Amino acid sequence: MFTKLPRWVEYGAFTLSLIAGLINAVGLLGFEHKAISHLSGSVTLLGVSLPSNIPMALNLMMIIISFIIGSSISGLLISGESLKLGRYYDVLLFIESGLLLVSALLLNQYMTVGLCFASMACGLQNAFATTYSGAVIRTTHLTGIFTDLGIMFGRVIKGEPLDKRKCVMYIVIILGFLSGGILGNVLFAFYGVFTLLFPGLACFILGCLYRIYRQLSKN
Template sequence: MISRLPKWVEYGAFILAFTAGSVNAIGLLGFEHQSVSHLSGTATLVGTQLLSSSPTVLFHLMGILVSFMFGATISGAFLSGSSLKLGRHYDTLLLIEAGLLLFAIDLLQDGTYYGHYMASAACGLQNALATTYSGAIVRTTHVTGIFTDLGIMLGGILKGEKFDKRKAVLFMLIIAGFISGGALGAYLFAKLQFFALLAPAAICIALAMSYRFYKALNRPKP
């Protein structure tokens, strides 16, 4: 599947992972140490809260889960198929993601938890966007699966299997993007608090405009 994707996908994956890493770092630092770009930890906390006497916390955690799925639903409504195809609404989805992040800033500044849900929805939308064009090979909002796949590839080398260098490079770029995005998110949060989400929102807008420009240049001539 990776070999069928255009070469510029690596750059897009890095930028998207950078964006998600930044949002997640801001979430960890500002949303009561709660991740929003992936749900494994949140789902575990939901399980622990089932035995707790604090329904408010439980409903908040479940809201993050549902919001992530809602964001993925938006991507599913706009996109179809598992192949990357010029002309699909990737730019529209990136602009929606930016809008969700900007809305999150407004809500968080007012001290409401609904801002957490907007940030989680933005990450769910992005993760589904990348999944629909990569056949679930590329996930940009978390790196657990990426490290797992790299481990499988290294194990294959021990059995004498051919090493897919392009896939390995793509995975390393996603990891590097997520980590470096986290560093930027932490730096900006220390300076700007929740206004740090302006940076990933701006990246989404810039990426959407770049895609529109590229699409216009490569539109078939009548």
């Protein structure tokens, strides 16, 4: 499980969760407090809107479907559950970067379409970071991580040993998401929706670094 993961995965998980937290901050600050990086709130809003506000319900359905489309892109390009060099992680990061760029350019004039592109980017990221070596690593929302931490602490109270690597990974993701929210708040005050260009640039840089790392590892 987590012991099989390379040591640099923590850095990647922190960066990806920071990106997701930043994206989500833009949605919460700028667009009727809509979460982008996860769907629990959107599905609840969909249920509330269906009886009385059909246009909003349709917008929420588009955002939810976009998240699924993004996840499908990851599923199309990556198969299996182990983290291996040579897979399309760099391509997925480049796609995510492009989706965030398009989102930033569209949000002011075409809010729902822009949110759909941002949601697609988050679905793509969450899917390609979900399972490594059988270890669940989700970087766009924290509910499951806090639940798993609670389970771990309960088992420690029972006398079972603490999985330190797993605990550190979860704390890293939480800190990354929190840092992304803080950074998103600061940047949004200056750049508004164009704040999404920053996580887009981060995804592009990560993709380039992974491609270089992959090439060097082959030599």
